[in-house]
Amino acid sequence: MADKKPLVKEFTKGLIAENPVLRLVLGTCPTLAVSTSVMGALGMGAAASIVLICSNIVISALRKIIPGKVRIPAYIVIIASFVTIVQMLVKAFVPEIDESLGVYLPLIVVNCIILGRAEAFAGKNSVIASAFDGMGMGVGFTAALLAMAFIRELIGTGAINGTQIFPADFSMLIFILPPGGFFVFGMLIAVANKLAEKKGKPKAELHGCESCPMAASCSLINSGESCDVKEATVK
């Protein structure tokens, strides 16, 4: 079991090797949407991280009680409760961030990173390992968001959080707009792949059948074949 792995490893794998945004390409929608400003990215990263850690802990603690067939609705209920709590807290104490995040704050409920970690990790591992996994993934998500937001805000407006770094005349508006977001996203994925491969890690891949949402109804799961093999023969 993965419980035997050192806990530090559960934490550090989320930073680069399995960075949720840049290596697993999860949570792309909020990433592209809120990475136009560093403050927004920080708020989004923090809010999603808190939800991720809490939901990972609770789902892991309840993993033996939740029946397999209704696990997704159960996970969603747990995640939604934490999102609601976080949203209320943000609204009460930092209303500016609530305003800048807009609809993306409640949308954390359907963020693939959180559901993905619940399904792939917390549903199968111990509470402490899940907490560390959540922390690593949360930090990885926040770091990726911050890196994107820093590049986009700096080049797009010439300023970081209101402080002008270079004259706005020289800024390229496209970096604030969606095409620039996709461009920076692609570049960062390339950098992350390069960094991860340097450490001798394989290219980003999913964790085989156990994390696949179709696993329950898949005919290949016990046949020993993997989906890739099937795809190759069809082609």
Place this chain on the structure above:
Amino acid sequence: MSVNKKLTVSASPHVRSPHTATGIMLDVIIALIPALIAAVVIFGTQVLLVTLVCVGSAVLSEYLSRKVMKRHQTIGDLSAVVTGLLLAFNLPVSIPLWIAALGSIIAIVVVKQMFGGIGQNFVNPALAARIILLVSFPSKMTDWTPVGLTTATPLASLKSGEVISAELPTMVDMLLGKHGGCLGEVCSIALIIGGIYLIIRKVISPAIPLSYIGTVAVFMLIAGKGSFEFTAYQLLSGGLLIGAIFMATDYTTSPVSFKGKIIFGIGCGLITAAIRVFGGYPEGVSFSIIIMNILVPHIERLTTAKPFGTPKKDKKAEKAAKKAEKEAAKV
């Protein structure tokens, strides 16, 4: 012995076309020269400076990026020069020189070399760079004032007024290029001369330009309720001619077959006309060509010629085979 000396033993192909990439690019450069001369006459010597910066930075960034990527040098094929020239022709004369240089770097490094260099780019580099600049620096890219001719381009005034007013330049001025616009797009006659030269030299086929311009003409005739004057202004203004003749015909980013070229041209025309009539921008040539560039692989797949002698596709048999395959995969 003497016979043997005259025979060279080599691998196929044995019949080579005299056309080379360098030769074709040289022809394109020659075809662009009339427009360049016209631009210098209309806008002054600043044109040469902008062009020089664009071409220079394009060639330099091609050289450097090939060097960094450790690939063989390709600046000799002159394609970077053409990209630089076309980009310069797509900029207003008042453009700050650093933006022009930045555009060349985007065109060559991001759009062309990152995808593998000449023949590998999926959209026209000069156009992609123009759009990135247009979105990034909207006010600087549409600043026509220093020209001292008209404040708005004919298309912009057509767009705002929707009727032909006295503000518009005369038809002769439209042909000669005495109106606001980007460097290379204003002088229609020079562009047409360049186009005819390319067609005579068989560098481009007339299929794309004619179907493109024809589609715009038909659409505008309908939009202008049969007004030939409106249609003529639409055809002569903006980047339609330079786009149809020089950009849409780019080998890498346009279909190979005749049928594909016609589909490509009509698609470009429809999108251009739709943007001009219904869209927020007064001009849609660059967007339409880029969109059709992206569709080219699909057009190619639909229009690939069948090799002579191959039997007709039996759709029923194919379906049955697919079904059997699926069932086999299930088991």
